[in-house]
Amino acid sequence: xxxxxxxxxxxxxxxxxxxxxxxxxxxxxxxxxxxxxxxxxxxxxxxxxxxxxxxxxxxxxxxxxxxxxxxxxxxxxxxxxxxxxxxxxxxxxxxxxxxxxxxxxxxxxxxxxx
Amino acid sequence: xxxxxxxxxxxxxxxxxxxxxxxxxxxxxxxxxxxxxxxxxxxxxxxxxxxxxxxxxxxxxxxxxxxxxxxxxxxxxxxxxxxxxxxxxxxxxxxxxxxxxxxxxxxxxxxxxxx
Numbered sequence: 001x002x003x004x005x006x007x008x009x010x011x012x013x014x015x016x017x018x019x020x021x022x023x024x025x026x027x028x029x030x031x032x033x034x035x036x037x038x039x040x041x042x043x044x045x046x047x048x049x050x051x052x053x054x055x056x057x058x059x060x061x062x063x064x065x066x067x068x069x070x071x072x073x074x075x076x077x078x079x080x081x082x083x084x085x086x087x088x089x090x091x092x093x094x095x096x097x098x099x100x101x102x103x104x105x106x107x108x109x110x111x112x113x114x
Numbered sequence: 115x116x117x118x119x120x121x122x123x124x125x126x127x128x129x130x131x132x133x134x135x136x137x138x139x140x141x142x143x144x145x146x147x148x149x150x151x152x153x154x155x156x157x158x159x160x161x162x163x164x165x166x167x168x169x170x171x172x173x174x175x176x177x178x179x180x181x182x183x184x185x186x187x188x189x190x191x192x193x194x195x196x197x198x199x200x201x202x203x204x205x206x207x208x209x210x211x212x213x214x215x216x217x218x219x220x221x222x223x224x225x226x227x228x229x
Contacts, residue, residue: 037220043202045220091157099170101147101159102206102218 002027004094006105013082014113021077021108023092033095036077040088087112118207118221126227127195135190135224139207146188147218152201163188195228
């Protein structure tokens with residue numbers, strides 16, 4: 001079974017600074033997808049960024065980028081120019097193709113200090 | 115375009131009762147996933163419905179069940195409620211099975227409290 005580990009229960013960063021959230025996963029599959037989801041207090045999960053395992057290039061979405069290290073099974077999220085609205089729980093998730101849905105890590109609570 | 119909608123927003127039940135949670139996917143989406151987000155346990159996969167059929171279920175007892183209707187909306191039923199069933203239940207929909215080349219969109223969840 002696949003597992004996803006987020007080793008940072010909580011992170012704090014000053015507004016406008018850069019922060020990196022860590023995620024490691026375990027799988028025997030070669031083709032899969034990785035995601036970062038954001039869950040603000042409103043509870044709704046919002047997709048931040050996705051990475052296809054077969055793509056070597058790291059995904060980027062505006063201020064959000066990932067460092068995908070397939071051999072090391074590592075998938076970290078970098079948030080540049082942190083904003084107050086970035087404060088939320090961030091979940092790393094793995095998908096191998098649908099049958100088991102998404103496998104989530106336990107999340108990292110990101111605090112933005114003004 | 116309407117997103118994934120879940121009802122009710124909050125639900126309070128007594129231990130031993132049954133709870134019914136509902137989910138309407140985004141128009142055109144045929145896959146519906148249910149997740150349980152219990153405090154301290156993260157999100158856990160519960161059930162997957164696609165084209166009206168249950169395709170897979172997570173490691174949950176049979177008292178967790180559901181169905182998908184012809185319009186692709188879905189219902190999650192939890193029988194013989196236990197205190198530990200208290201959690202946020204999230205529904206997600208996608209055009210096809212999550213992962214290959216599609217994105218799962220989540221609803222805002224139903225907060226179930228068992229007293």
